[in-house]
Each structure stands twice: as C-alpha cells, then as structure tokens.
Amino acid sequence: MYLVQFLLLSAVLFCIGVYGVLVRRNAVLVLMSIELILNAVNINLVAFGAFNRDVGAAIPGEVFALFIIAVAAAEVGVGLAMVLTIYRNRKSIDLHQVDLLKG
C-alpha cells in the first residue's frame, strides 16, 4: 500500500485550505476552503482505513468519512443561508466589511 502518497496529498490540501480560510475575504471562498480541509480529512480517513485493513485491524475509517460528508452538507447549508442573509442586508459578502462589533 502506498500510504505516504495519500497522506502527502491530504497534507497539501489541508495547508491550502487553512491558507484559504485565513487569507480569503469572500465568505463563499472561505466556505470552499473549509470544504478543502474536510476533504483532506476524508482522504486521510479512507487511506488509513484501507491501510489498517491490510494489517487486519477494524475498519471504521470509511464510516467516519461518510459521517463527515453528511454533516458537512448540513453545515454548509446553514453557512450559505447565513451568507445569503448578509448579502440581502448589505449587498456584499466581503468579510472585511462585516465589522460592526469591535472592542
């Protein structure tokens, strides 16, 4: 099993995702960056799951990945609803302009 290649891919995706969350100003792009991190997690889980099965251990990795896919869908649903509300009220989804609360 080529475990390392999968882990490297997932680490690269994770880093791109974290960079996107920290740097992007557009709320939708931040959401997409978070999805990248979650996909990195799923690749990790499935790769480890397959690897551990070769060794003969239990295999809940794929199940965990399915749970993450399902919950992430619910999460993004809520997130997009929020972004939509903000767009309706402000006509912009630039996160730097969302700064009424400070102190």
Next chain:
Amino acid sequence: MISLVSFVGLFAEAFNRPPIDWHALAPEITLLVVGALVTLLDVVLLEKGRAITPAIAGLGLLAVLVPIVTLAVDGVASNPRMAFGGSEVYVVDGYSLVLKALFIIIAYLVVLMSTNYIAEGDYWESEYYGMLLSSVLGMLVMASARDLITVFVALELLSIPAYLLATWRKRDLKSNEAGLKYYLNGVFASALMLYGMSLLFGVSGSTILVEINAAIGEAAASTAIISLGIVLVIVGFAFKVSAVPFHLWAPDTYEGSPTPITAFLAVGAKAAGFVALMNLIFVGFWSRSDVYSPALWILAALTMTIGNLTALRQNNLIRLMAYSGVAQAGFMLAALTVAGESAEIAQTSASAVVTYLIIYAAMNLGAFAIILAVTRRTASAEVAAFDGLFQWAPALAVLMTVFLVSLAGIPPLGGWYAKFSVFTALLEANVWWAYVLAGLAAINTVIAFGYYGRLASRMWFEKAPDSLDTTSLRVPFALQAAIAITAVATIAFGVYPAAVTHFSDIDVPAAAAALVP
C-alpha cells in the same frame, strides 16, 4: 423481484443489531420527542401555538430529568451502563449523568429567560425552541460520547442549531455578524479537530477512545503524528471554550446574539466544550500527558491573563461578561493541566472541573438574567446604563452584586468554592509548573476584582442618568423565577459546598484509573 428479496435478505443477515440499553438512552429519546413535538405543534397550531411553546419546551426539559433520576436510582454511578451492545462507545455513568442533569437545568433556565424576550421581539418562536432543544440534545450525547465519531456528531448537533440561534434576528446587521463570526470560527475549528482525529485514527486504527488510549501510550512509535493529532484536537475545542488565542469570536458573537442565546452560549456551549475535552483527555489521551499538559498549560495561562486584562477595559456589559467568561474558562483549563499526573490527581482534577462548571452555570446565568431584566428598561448594555441601579431597582442591584461577588470568588458565595477546588487540584499535583500556574491564577483572581468591583460600585454609588425612567421596574415572572433559582443556587453552593460536591465528586471517566503504571 426475487433478486430484490434476496438483496434485502443479504442486509438482514449482514447487519446484526447490537442489543440496545433503552433505559440508558431514555433521557436522549425523551428530549428528542419533546423537540419534535415543539416543532410539529407549530405546524398544526400555527399562531395559536405561540403562547404555549415556551411552556411545553420548559416542561419537556423537566420531564427529561425523570429518566436521569431513575438511572441514578438504578445505581449507574457505581455500575456504568454501555448503551450499545456493551462496547465502550456510548457510556452512561455517574459523571455523564451529572453533566446531563446540568445541561438540562441550564437549558430550562435559558427557556425561562427567553420566554418574554422572544415573545416580545416578534421572532420565530417555535423554531427557536426547537433549535434550542436540538442543541441541548447534542450536549446530552456529548456527555456520554466515548468515540471519535460520536464526539464529532454530538459537537455538530450542538453547534449547528447554535449558529442559527446566534443569527436569530435576521434583519439586524449585528446579529448577522455575530452568527457569521461564530459559524466561520466554529466550522474552521471542527475542521482542524477532524484533521487531528483522522491522524489519531490512523495511528491507533480505532475510533473508540479507550482503544486509542491503549494504542498511543508512551511506547508507541510515530510520536510526531500523535502529538500533532492531539494538539489539533485540543485547538479545535479551544475555539469552542473560547480559550486565548482562539477567543476572538466570543465577545462579538455574545454582543450581537439575542441575550438569552448569549447566556446559552456562554454557559451551555462552553460547558459542552469542556465535557468533550474531559472525555478526550481522561479517556482518549490520558497516557500522553507529555503532549497535552504543556499545550493546556499555555492555553490556561494565556486565557486567564489576557481574558482578565482585556475585561478591565470593556465598556459594554455583555463584552465584559464575555471576557470574564474567557478568564473563568482559563481556571477550568488550569485544573485540566494536571490531569495526567496520577490516577488520584486525575480524580481531583475531574471533580474540580465539574464543580466549576456547576457553580459557573449558576452565577453566570444569574448575571445574564439580571442584564436581561435591566436592559428591558435601559435598552442598552453599556456599563453606564447600570449607573445608580440601586435607586430604581434595589432588588436587582443587590442580586447582581451577589453574582458579581461570586464571579470574583469572594467567600461565602459559590464562586470561591469553584476557585478553591481548582487551587486544590493544582497544589495536590505537587509539581513546579502546577505551582507556577496556581500563582498566576491567584494574581488573576486579584485582577478580576478590578472590573467586577468597578461595576458593583457604579450600581451602588453613581447617580442614575436623568433621561432614564426611574419608576420601579416590573420583571416578568419567568425572568424572576430564573433569577431566584440561580441566586439561591449561588448562595447555597458557597455556604454549603457539599451541595455541589455531592454531585461533582464523581469517579473519573474510565481509562484513567485503569492505566496507572
């Protein structure tokens, strides 16, 4: 057709349902039924149902206490029950039962605080209570979760409704911003936590916390991956409990959310974050105190100090309470740092955190209830709005002073015993870094007198603003009840700490005790 039958038959054979302990799951099932009922009543009764929704939600929450009590009578504390086929995935023991009761009572008080606020605010009422109840359901599940997948699902079940509740006033820009900040921080934190969990799953080959603990012990190879995994999971929950430097969302979210929801987030969601941290540390990571102790030490020291120093220069009461909550979270984190020293210390540390959570819930919810009562008149949560409160609402001023004194940790009110149990845990560990942390905690207790004292003295000695209507204030009954319950609890816990320790003196959850070398 035959192929379909054999296809279904294949599943029937492949899947053997594990025996389910329905009694152990009864609190969660009851709450689920109540939540569904509240949501469905809205569909059936429409506008007519608005008046009775808070009553149903409140009574329903109290009904959940019944199975919790029957489980306690059944002797769960000494004889933990596994809900699913005897595996250590979902455990109902004394520890989780006490926390479930705490979450239910917190939610009940939040319902009391919401009743008039939501009814008068022209918000969506039954959806509000439905969301609140599903968030509480997530907290109940979290108290029993001993498996990475269950922890993750419980965390999302309690967070997703909370994101929506923070944005509840959807035409208000501040509420939008509060919700969006909470959402983005929360989702980013869960993503980091999941990456950590995936690494831990990879190293240990299991999602069950007890098995992870056995697999990642000191002897395990690949220390770097284990450390990264544990640190990422702790960072994920540091966002949830608003530990510095991951606290920046908290003051903004608290200020913009509806005030009852602020109280719910500051007490309920924070407690749930701590419960998750405790499950993970005492059951999942316990053998790796070389990784989590330093991480928690840094978080605790920063959280206490920066939380208190920032609170000193806040002029908005909600933001002040937010930073005060950050500082209080630092004390609880401090108690967790010594968890891995020995089985006895783990015991003291777990009891200290549970004690702190119970007392913190009483005094903090009380303070928020009074802020709610006062802002009904002043319509502003600036500290200046509390000037001369004693002149026009003497009872509220006295009770607010009780809560503030308790938060500051002055005997004989509840807060002192919470801080005392944290200091006991730190000093009993008898290691130099725990003494250093105890010293920092002592300095911080003194700093905290500064802002609690300033607020109290302004209520008593300043003059009320001339523009304010200073006729006596009528507080709605539900809010009165919330204030009364929290005040009695705050005073009783301080005068007679055994009232708390009777519940908080729990056996540490699994793993830790069994694995002492």
